[in-house]
Amino acid sequence: MADADMKNQPDAFLEADDMLSALADGALSEDAFAAAMLKLESDDDVRAQWHAYHVVGDVLRSQDLAGGTGDMAFLTRLEARLALEPAPMASRSALANPALVQVVAPVMPPAANNDVFRWKLASGFASLAAVAAIGWQALQWQAPPNGAVLAQASSVAAPQGFQAVRADVAPVVSAAALTTAEVPPVMLRNAQLDELLAAHNRAVGGAALQSQTGSLRNVSLSEEAGR
Amino acid sequence: MSVFPKKPADDVPARHPLRQRIPMTAKLVALTGRSFARIGAICLLGMFGMAGAGVTQALAAPGDAPVHVPHADANGASIVPVLQRARDAARKKNYVGTFVVMSSSGATASSRIWHLSDGNQQVERMESLSGSPRHVLRRNDQVTTYLPDSHTARTEVRDTYGLFPHLPRVQETALGDYYRVRSKGSERVAGFDTEVFQLSARDGLRYGYRLWVERRTGFAVQLQTLDKTGAVLEQAAFSDLQFDVPLRADKMQQAIGSTAGYKVEKLERVRTSADVEGWLMRNAVPGFEPMDCYKKAADAPPGAVQWIFSDGLATVSLFIEPYGSRPRQEWRSAAGMTQMVGRRVAQDWWLTAMGEVPSQTLEAFAATLERRP
Amino acid sequence: MSDLPQNPVAADASTVPDLHGAPVIPDGPAQTTDSDLLLVQRTVAGDQRAYGLLVLKYQRRIERLIGRMVRDHELIEDIAQESFIRAYRALHQFRGDAQFYTWLYRIAVNTAKKALVDMRRNPVISENALRSSSDDDETSSYGRELSSDETPETVLAAKEIASTVNAAMAALPEDLRQAVTLREIEGLSYEEIAAAMNCPIGTVRSRIFRAREAISIKVRPLLENQSGKRW
Numbered sequence: 082m083a084d085a086d087m088k089n090q091p092d093a094f095l096e097a098d099d100m101l102s103a104l105a106d107g108a109l110s111e112d113a114f115a116a117a118m119l120k121l122e123s124d125d126d127v128r129a130q131w132h133a134y135h136v137v138g139d140v141l142r143s144q145d146l147a148g149g150t151g152d153m154a155f156l157t158r159l160e161a162r163l164a165l166e167p168a169p170m171a172s173r174s175a176l177a178n179p180a181l182v183q184v185v186a187p188v189m190p191p192a193a194n195n196d197v198f199r200w201k202l203a204s205g206f207a208s209l210a211a212v213a214a215i216g217w218q219a220l221q222w223q224a225p226p227n228g229a230v231l232a233q234a235s236s237v238a239a240p241q242g243f244q245a246v247r248a249d250v251a252p253v254v255s256a257a258a259l260t261t262a263e264v265p266p267v268m269l270r271n272a273q274l275d276e277l278l279a280a281h282n283r284a285v286g287g288a289a290l291q292s293q294t295g296s297l298r299n300v301s302l303s304e305e306a307g308r
Numbered sequence: 309m310s311v312f313p314k315k316p317a318d319d320v321p322a323r324h325p326l327r328q329r330i331p332m333t334a335k336l337v338a339l340t341g342r343s344f345a346r347i348g349a350i351c352l353l354g355m356f357g358m359a360g361a362g363v364t365q366a367l368a369a370p371g372d373a374p375v376h377v378p379h380a381d382a383n384g385a386s387i388v389p390v391l392q393r394a395r396d397a398a399r400k401k402n403y404v405g406t407f408v409v410m411s412s413s414g415a416t417a418s419s420r421i422w423h424l425s426d427g428n429q430q431v432e433r434m435e436s437l438s439g440s441p442r443h444v445l446r447r448n449d450q451v452t453t454y455l456p457d458s459h460t461a462r463t464e465v466r467d468t469y470g471l472f473p474h475l476p477r478v479q480e481t482a483l484g485d486y487y488r489v490r491s492k493g494s495e496r497v498a499g500f501d502t503e504v505f506q507l508s509a510r511d512g513l514r515y516g517y518r519l520w521v522e523r524r525t526g527f528a529v530q531l532q533t534l535d536k537t538g539a540v541l542e543q544a545a546f547s548d549l550q551f552d553v554p555l556r557a558d559k560m561q562q563a564i565g566s567t568a569g570y571k572v573e574k575l576e577r578v579r580t581s582a583d584v585e586g587w588l589m590r591n592a593v594p595g596f597e598p599m600d601c602y603k604k605a606a607d608a609p610p611g612a613v614q615w616i617f618s619d620g621l622a623t624v625s626l627f628i629e630p631y632g633s634r635p636r637q638e639w640r641s642a643a644g645m646t647q648m649v650g651r652r653v654a655q656d657w658w659l660t661a662m663g664e665v666p667s668q669t670l671e672a673f674a675a676t677l678e679r680r681p
Numbered sequence: 682m683s684d685l686p687q688n689p690v691a692a693d694a695s696t697v698p699d700l701h702g703a704p705v706i707p708d709g710p711a712q713t714t715d716s717d718l719l720l721v722q723r724t725v726a727g728d729q730r731a732y733g734l735l736v737l738k739y740q741r742r743i744e745r746l747i748g749r750m751v752r753d754h755e756l757i758e759d760i761a762q763e764s765f766i767r768a769y770r771a772l773h774q775f776r777g778d779a780q781f782y783t784w785l786y787r788i789a790v791n792t793a794k795k796a797l798v799d800m801r802r803n804p805v806i807s808e809n810a811l812r813s814s815s816d817d818d819e820t821s822s823y824g825r826e827l828s829s830d831e832t833p834e835t836v837l838a839a840k841e842i843a844s845t846v847n848a849a850m851a852a853l854p855e856d857l858r859q860a861v862t863l864r865e866i867e868g869l870s871y872e873e874i875a876a877a878m879n880c881p882i883g884t885v886r887s888r889i890f891r892a893r894e895a896i897s898i899k900v901r902p903l904l905e906n907q908s909g910k911r912w
Contacts, residue, residue, distance in 0.1 A: 099886070099887070099890045102886070102890035102893050103886055103890070104716050106716075106864060106871065106886075107715045107716045107717075107719070108871050108886060114716070114719060118723065118728070121730075122728070122730040122731070128733070128734070128737070129901065129905070130897065131734055131737060132737045132904065134893050135737060136900060137893060137896045137897055137900060140843055141846065141850070141861070141865045141866055142865060142866055144843050145745065146741045146742060147840070147842045147843035147846070148741055148835075148838070148839045148842065149741060149904050150835070150838050152740055152904075155736075156736055156737060156740075159733075159736060159762055159765055159766070160729070162766060163732065163766065164729075166766065166769060166770065168727055168729075274648075274660075277627050278643055278646065278648075278662065280577075280614055280625065281625040281627075281646070281662045281663070283464075283466065283468065284473075284599070284614070284616045284623050285468070285473070285623045285664070286469050286471070286472070420783070435779065435783075437787060441779065
């Protein structure tokens, strides 16, 4: 997409708006993008145009998104708060090496009563329709004990209760070594067991989600393990 | 004009106001209390080659008359067409949806799924919405899993697919011997009218299920797995779902993004038979029939033989390998609702058994597994 | 600039495994059809105003999402603010290989749930602030009951905006309307629209721009009636 002609007239109102439309569609080259950003950020009128374009787009897709009269006020409030935030760090992804295991105390199922309660909530009682939505990871009724060690800072990407596996960790420990009075059982998983689980999940069906359901299945130690 | 894909980012299906008189509703996007159904991931993906022994009933095409509802206390055979129809619908319909699985431990996982079918061929894409990033692209039985973080692409050929993939291979009447089927009426889930069925285990060797099936298409929208007290072990379902979405296979591929520089790992496994590998079951574990047996390919690192059993609904894998020189300790554990057991068998061998069944079932397998003389 | 992944480039066919069985699907470059990733990168590089553009783009959708869980409008706004702040803090973790909105959506859902959990622990919060489970069916803004803090004026404003957009669309010349429909509703890229409409890409860009102009000229006066209430 040749934007050279646009660059030559960066101040012409029409060209700026055309750039804006193309910018919204990801259709600008790098130089043009930089120029368009400059305009957008220095000129409130152009920013209002950006806003209007997107309100229009939203309404075209869904009538109940009609609105937007309070959006600028919302943004002003938000920017005031963002000004207090440290700038986002352009660091590398914080996601750990998948070969690394984190040994974490599991979120153990709480007492039976709470379990029932959670499932009642889960099945949609009253206001927690939120439970229904995707990404239900924040809703934990029991935080991991303080002994939990996480190799990475919590991020929205890391699911609760799922840890990657370090290949050099010893295989699953017999629970005979633990008593119920001790520290809550630790979740361990080794690469071999993971492989078997994956192979089993293949047999269960649903390839696209096999590793997903596999990821739910935290290995936990049962007090009854061993004979 | 050819068919173009919708942008998956919208959480509401797009309808131009000028195309329809009805004001836009968000019916298909359910964030209601019940809408997060969980479908044991197994349910979703279409299967192919489904004609199986014992399945004699004609199958309604998706979109035909509503599914015949078995009467209360009907035997298991009457549920089979319902399940088959659900398998068909997952295989043949075009759909896009958000899929959420929730374990009784509270852990959840969710993903977005696009499924395209021309009635025979299927293309499917899954993008993980939780956990580590993952894209899966399936074309018929070819599955490739892209892991952006490790720049790896894993490929394999899958022959078990969809809801209760072993169902066609068991005796149709056998299901009724081991499960009691009841109709539980209707419910509204994810914006759809569904029929609810409960399959209760008649013995303590398996779990029960509750299934929500969409009326019009027969598509399974929600599945719960239940223990013998009726408590829910795992729930999975679509929290939002749209049918007949125009999709394009090349767009689905492109949406995965750049895979330049990805390392390709191919799953190496070979079909074999338990017989050839030297294993037999002295007595059958009630309801469970042997399905498939796999071992590692010759040039792959040695591993266990996998012998798969199913009662039509539940699946058990027996992984058998030589005991080895280092002493091992017997153990029992679980990964979510998948029970696991590690046991010494036949003197010189080690069994790791796993399945979505009570652990006593795995113990039963361990007790009756024998080496051929 | 930043360490975020570059825009996706054409896949190297030799490193991606062949798939057997028709249809043969050629690997092609993943197309970006919006500027989200660029805006994220720019924000991470230090330009906070770039983030504001993302907010203006997604705020209404995020508020609608939250509004399914929460009834009180001020609470919706608070949760929306909180969501955007949390997203801002986590921006460096955004993986460019997923849709920004999907990522943002998840953050908003988590934020809302956390807020609900916190609220439920506080018995003082009235049940009215939360959605009841009987709200099974989403209704459109037409004929929907007012949620608390929503005034007839805000609903009216929303209706006016919607009807203005609809009328403006209907008044557009066919080629402009088609172009903007393919872009905004079908989500096609300029290249795809050019193929569909059998015209050069430059024409596509111009038609979309002119369509947007024609509609937004009528909508802007309505948006600038800042009452402080969004709806």
